[in-house]
Amino acid sequence: MRLTRTLLLSNSPPLLPARIPHPSPFSPPSTSFSHSHPHALSLLSQLLPASSVLSLLRRIPLRASSSSFSFPWNLLIAELAKSPSPHLSLRLFLAMRSASDAPADAFTLPPVLRSCALIGSPESGMAVHALSIKMGLDRSLFVASALVSCYATLREVPFARRLFDEMPQRDAVLWTSMLSGYAQSGLPESALRFFREMVSEGVRLDGVVMVSLLLACGQSGILRHGRAVHAASIRRFSRFPLSLGNAFVDMYVKCGAFGCALKVFDRMPQKDIISWTALILGHGLNGSADDALRLFEEMSVEGVEPNSVTFLGVLSACAHAGMVEKARSLFDKMKLSGIKPELKHYSCMADALGRAGRIVEAEGFIEEMPFEPDEAILGSLLAACRVHGNVEVGERISERLMKMCPEKSGYYLSLANMYSDLGRYDDAERVREFMKQVNVGKLPGWSSVESNDFLSISQPG
Numbered sequence: 231m232r233l234t235r236t237l238l239l240s241n242s243p244p245l246l247p248a249r250i251p252h253p254s255p256f257s258p259p260s261t262s263f264s265h266s267h268p269h270a271l272s273l274l275s276q277l278l279p280a281s282s283v284l285s286l287l288r289r290i291p292l293r294a295s296s297s298s299f300s301f302p303w304n305l306l307i308a309e310l311a312k313s314p315s316p317h318l319s320l321r322l323f324l325a326m327r328s329a330s331d332a333p334a335d336a337f338t339l340p341p342v343l344r345s346c347a348l349i350g351s352p353e354s355g356m357a358v359h360a361l362s363i364k365m366g367l368d369r370s371l372f373v374a375s376a377l378v379s380c381y382a383t384l385r386e387v388p389f390a391r392r393l394f395d396e397m398p399q400r401d402a403v404l405w406t407s408m409l410s411g412y413a414q415s416g417l418p419e420s421a422l423r424f425f426r427e428m429v430s431e432g433v434r435l436d437g438v439v440m441v442s443l444l445l446a447c448g449q450s451g452i453l454r455h456g457r458a459v460h461a462a463s464i465r466r467f468s469r470f471p472l473s474l475g476n477a478f479v480d481m482y483v484k485c486g487a488f489g490c491a492l493k494v495f496d497r498m499p500q501k502d503i504i505s506w507t508a509l510i511l512g513h514g515l516n517g518s519a520d521d522a523l524r525l526f527e528e529m530s531v532e533g534v535e536p537n538s539v540t541f542l543g544v545l546s547a548c549a550h551a552g553m554v555e556k557a558r559s560l561f562d563k564m565k566l567s568g569i570k571p572e573l574k575h576y577s578c579m580a581d582a583l584g585r586a587g588r589i590v591e592a593e594g595f596i597e598e599m600p601f602e603p604d605e606a607i608l609g610s611l612l613a614a615c616r617v618h619g620n621v622e623v624g625e626r627i628s629e630r631l632m633k634m635c636p637e638k639s640g641y642y643l644s645l646a647n648m649y650s651d652l653g654r655y656d657d658a659e660r661v662r663e664f665m666k667q668v669n670v671g672k673l674p675g676w677s678s679v680e681s682n683d684f685l686s687i688s689q690p691g
Contacts, residue, residue, distance in 0.1 A: 300326075304337045309391065311341035314347040336367050340376035347383035355380045371399065375407040382411020387420075395526050405433045406442065415444040422455065437474050444477040456481045467501075476504045485511030488521075503534055511543035519551035529619035538569050545578035549585060550608035557582040573599075577607040584614030605635055612641065615647045624648050639670050 285629065306339055309321035323342050326334060339362055346355040359377055362368040368377070374397055381390035381443045393423055394400070394408045405428050410422035428435070440463050447456035460478060463470065470478075475498045482491035495501070506529040513522035526544045541564045548557035561579050564571060576599045584594035592611055596603050608631050615624030626646040635641065642665045650656035 259310075298335060299370055300335050300338065304335070304341075307338060308341040311345045311348070315346035319345045320349075320354065334361075334365065336370040336372050339367060339373050343373075343376040343380040347380045348512075350384065352384045352386060355384060355386075369398070371404055372399075375401075376406045378404065378407040378411060382408070382415055385415055386521070387411055387415050387417065402434050402439075404434070405431075406436075406438050409439060410442040413442045413449070415586075416448035416449060418446040422450065436461070436540060437467070437471050441473055441477040444481040448481040449487055453482075453485040456485055456487075472500055472502060473497070476502070476508060479505060480508040480512075486516070486654055488512065488516075488518070501532075504539055504541065506534055507537065507540045507543060510540055511546075514543035514545070514547035514550075515549070517550035519553060521545040522547035523556070536562070536564075536569075538565070538572065538575070541569065542574055542578065545575060545582070549578045549582040552582065552586045554582050554586045554588065573601045573604065576601060577604075577610065579608055581610045581614075584611050585617075587614075587618045589615055589618055589620040593623050593627070598672050603630075605631065608634070609641070612644050616644055616651065619652065620650075621648055621652060621654075636668065639665065642670060 285649065291393070307319045310316065310322060313319075314550070319341060321333075323338070326338070327495075336397075339358060341356055343355060346352075346358060355377075358380075359368070362370075362373050362377070367373045372391065378393055379389045381387070381393065390408065390411050394404065397404060409421060409424055412418075412424055421442065421461065421493055425439075425446075428439070433439075440459060441672065444456060447459060455476075457483075462475065463478075467474070475494060475605050478494045479491045479498075482488070482494065491509060491512065495505060498505060510522050510525045510529070512584070513519075513525065521653050522544050526536070530542070541560060544560055547559055548554075548560065561571065564575065576595070578600075580592045580596050583595060589611070592614065596607060596611065608627050611626045612624060614633060615621070615627060624645060628641055629639040631638075642661055647659040648662040649655070649661065
């Protein structure tokens with residue numbers, strides 16, 4: 231596979247204009263890097279503000295930069311990969327490839343692959359993979375772990391597993407990358423099976439492994455697996471790192487064991503925004519409005535600033551409880567805090583209005599929001615229309631949903647049932663006849679049974 235600029239940067243955001251009209255005012259400090267790597271320094275001065283370039287250059291140890299031409303490039307690429315603009319690390323990587331004095335090595339490619347994953351570009355990831363093969367670096371455990379992580383993040387899990395299986399040697403980092411890939415891709419059963427492989431191979435189980443495993447347990451909803459991981463962690467760790475404590479809270483919340491989640495939370499010697507948010511979000515999504523709001527207030531007293539996910543939790547709690555005015559005040563507070571509401575925050579606000587029977591107001595709120603409404607927000611309003619008998623708005627919303635998702639029978643049936651509730655049986659029959667004409671059938675029911683540690687899905691005859 232050929233590595234070209236077009237392929238490597240095909241899905242990245244726009245970089246910089248080819249021409250910079252005025253020279254940069256940046257005056258580089260006198261370091262060995264500024265004299266030995268003019269290509270990188272010149273490009274950095276174009277990509278970033280002077281203060282950011284200075285900050286990056288100060289992190290380069292002078293001794294290391296004189297002993298390895300690649301080291302300063304690698305460090306800068308890694309820093310940019312962790313920045314809010316990871317695509318810039320790809321631009322710098324291309325410049326490095328053009329510099330004859332700085333060949334890429336096994337420490338160059340992992341942050342580049344991280345950037346490919348962050349910008350959501352499978353093409354770029356495959357191009358860097360091809361380059362690693364060409365350079366003979368694809369069998370480096372360091373590079374292989376980054377490749378597995380990159381492909382898993384890009385939802386190319388089968389490809390990640392094939393790379394894993396083809397590795398002649400595997401270390402704990404590679405195993406952990408594959409486990410994290412399964413968990414982060416929403417494949418809990420695969421993650422749990424893979425964990426059994428890890429145990430049988432005698433792989434050392436550290437905190438990172440446990441965090442990924444707990445994510446899978448939470449996704450599966452099988453509480454006893456989470457309890458087993460908790461017990462194993464108690465035996466292994468004298469003191470839980472913060473990330474592991476947060477993972478336990480998140481797992482117990484997702485499994486519906488709020489008492490266990492609260493016990494873990496209360497015993498944590500240190501808490502951060504993730505700790506508080508996991509508990510608040512869990513209560514919010516399960517309709518425990520009073521508990522979610524109480525925790526939100528306690529968090530504020532502790533001086534922890536809420537983030538967008540925290541607000542999502544309390545807004546969801548207010549929506550489930552029909553607390554419209556409280557939801558409105560929190561929505562306004564979020565904007566005053568400098569947090570820009572996303573579609574899911576608007577969805578919670580519209581849901582609160584709908585549940586409270588303020589159907590027309592909810593419809594107007596949806597029309598005025600700076601996003602195109604999605605299926606979830608319209609479906610929620612349609613359900614509220616039926617509960618509160620507002621057939622006029624229900625007809626408009628149903629029509630939009632039928633155009634958006636013509637194959638889904640639920641929205642047709644919701645309108646038909648709304649007509650039936652109001653005694654408009656002819657209209658209800660007309661909707662059902664229309665379903666037959668456009669070949670939309672009712673979806674079969676299904677059930678799930680936990681069997682042999684996994685969920686078995688079945689449908690009737």
